[in-house]
Amino acid sequence: MAWDFSTEPEFEKQLQWMREFVRDEIYPLEVLEADDGSFMRIVRTLQKEVKERKLWATHLPPELGGQGFGQVKLGLIHEILGASVWAPTVFGNQAPDSGNSEILANFGTSRQKELWLHPLLEGKLRSGFSMTEPHNAGSDPVDLSTTAELRGDEWVINGHKWFTSNGMIADFLIVMAATEPDAGPYERASMIIVPTDTPGLKRLRNIPTMAGEHERFGYGHAEILYEDVRVPKENLLGERGKGFLIAQHRLGPGRIHHCMRWLGQARRAFDMLCERALQRRAFGGPLADKQTVQNWIADSAAEMQAARLMTLHAAWVIDREGAPAARKEISLIKFFGARVLHDVIDRALQLHGSLGYSSDLPLEEMYRHARAARMYDGPDEVHRQSVARYILRDYKAPKGPWPREHVPTRREAARRKFAAMLETMTADV
Numbered sequence: 001m002a003w004d005f006s007t008e009p010e011f012e013k014q015l016q017w018m019r020e021f022v023r024d025e026i027y028p029l030e031v032l033e034a035d036d037g038s039f040m041r042i043v044r045t046l047q048k049e050v051k052e053r054k055l056w057a058t059h060l061p062p063e064l065g066g067q068g069f070g071q072v073k074l075g076l077i078h079e080i081l082g083a084s085v086w087a088p089t090v091f092g093n094q095a096p097d098s099g100n101s102e103i104l105a106n107f108g109t110s111r112q113k114e115l116w117l118h119p120l121l122e123g124k125l126r127s128g129f130s131m132t133e134p135h136n137a138g139s140d141p142v143d144l145s146t147t148a149e150l151r152g153d154e155w156v157i158n159g160h161k162w163f164t165s166n167g168m169i170a171d172f173l174i175v176m177a178a179t180e181p182d183a184g185p186y187e188r189a190s191m192i193i194v195p196t197d198t199p200g201l202k203r204l205r206n207i208p209t210m211a212g213e214h215e216r217f218g219y220g221h222a223e224i225l226y227e228d229v230r231v232p233k234e235n236l237l238g239e240r241g242k243g244f245l246i247a248q249h250r251l252g253p254g255r256i257h258h259c260m261r262w263l264g265q266a267r268r269a270f271d272m273l274c275e276r277a278l279q280r281r282a283f284g285g286p287l288a289d290k291q292t293v294q295n296w297i298a299d300s301a302a303e304m305q306a307a308r309l310m311t312l313h314a315a316w317v318i319d320r321e322g323a324p325a326a327r328k329e330i331s332l333i334k335f336f337g338a339r340v341l342h343d344v345i346d347r348a349l350q351l352h353g354s355l356g357y358s359s360d361l362p363l364e365e366m367y368r369h370a371r372a373a374r375m376y377d378g379p380d381e382v383h384r385q386s387v388a389r390y391i392l393r394d395y396k397a398p399k400g401p402w403p404r405e406h407v408p409t410r411r412e413a414a415r416r417k418f419a420a421m422l423e424t425m426t427a428d429v
């Protein structure tokens, strides 16, 4: 029997340190009114402490400074970091740099690692992942219009992308482009590293979104034109036509980390829900005494527990059998986790009334971010579709016109099966 929900005591000590560090050192950053320079100085001091604790960029393999933690341990770490928007930056695993560093670590050549990965890890460069296009369905990206043609020693890239997170401030982008027009749908695209100062790369704008990130943090999601952008052929990442395979590698564990981060956010909203329920009084008593509020608390606790166990289970399957074996589990938690995040924040916001709707509390901002979770890394509907397809593979249609459990048909079969016995029993009577 190997089912075990406990955490190794040594690792639990590290998690405890992280919880306290995030609460005492990182939460206060969220409300600090400092200029960029002073802010980054504080962040760098905190990063130094994280590195000394050997908790920097833990998602990477040990040879690059990670700890070789499996996905279960990484999941538990991300649950803590997800509670604050700044914690991933302080711990060296903020998206999209973390996913990009992972693919560079796993698929990059030694030259690519030297040029892009090491400076990225040292915080000297920023990156973006440029796949989604305005005129093709991002939920089914096999029809990418962006092309990369090998002419001599150079890739020549043409296309129109949008929602490239970090795009306006990135030093380089990993671009998904069709390089094999005649191949099957999943073998058409490749990944190519493109420095953002390459001629022909035009960063049009940060797309204004309901999250308003571009205003507050300067990063946001960029619309980018690639017009005869030329990069050396050595900038191909991995093999030609393997873009989707590599993307899968990036997105599988990445979704676990997202889901665990969402749980950290949901937990924070839940704490606010419970505290306010005890603090605020209406109709002769605290809100905590109203049954609707009790239902919100109980439902949120149950949903968060379910999402947590499902996510850790998916992480466990990845650790034992690899990411491809966990596809169904990953899709399950992607849409389920996004809904739990949304619903818990929504209840907490509602309970705080107009205060919850105001920017005097972080809930309205958390809510705006939570809405996007139902879209990025694959919309809910696509993950539901995948889950249903995986499940249906294990079933086949019953023969004949009736469902397998049709009682009259089963009764008739049972009579035939036990006819001899029934006859003996009748004779005995």
Ligand SMILES: Cc1cc2nc3c(=O)[nH]c(=O)nc-3n(C[C@H](O)[C@H](O)[C@H](O)COP(=O)(O)OP(=O)(O)OC[C@H]3O[C@@H](n4cnc5c(N)ncnc54)[C@H](O)[C@@H]3O)c2cc1C
Binding pocket: 096, 128, 129, 130, 131, 132, 133, 136, 137, 138, 139, 140, 162, 163, 164, 165, 166, 221, 372, 375, 376, 377, 378, 379, 381, 382, 385
């Ligand atoms: C905050 C944020 C950050 C992002 N960051 C990046 C990034 O860094 N790089 C990048 O390349 N992209 C990024 N994206 C883009 C994101 O990956 C896409 O928005 C997503 O894949 C959906 O693609 P789409 O917007 O083209 O929607 P479409 O593909 O046009 O889908 C629209 C809607 O159709 C419905 N739908 C689609 N398929 C089905 C189906 N099979 N069954 C039922 N309904 C369906 C869904 O409701 C879906 O929301 C980001 C998006 C957001 C919101």
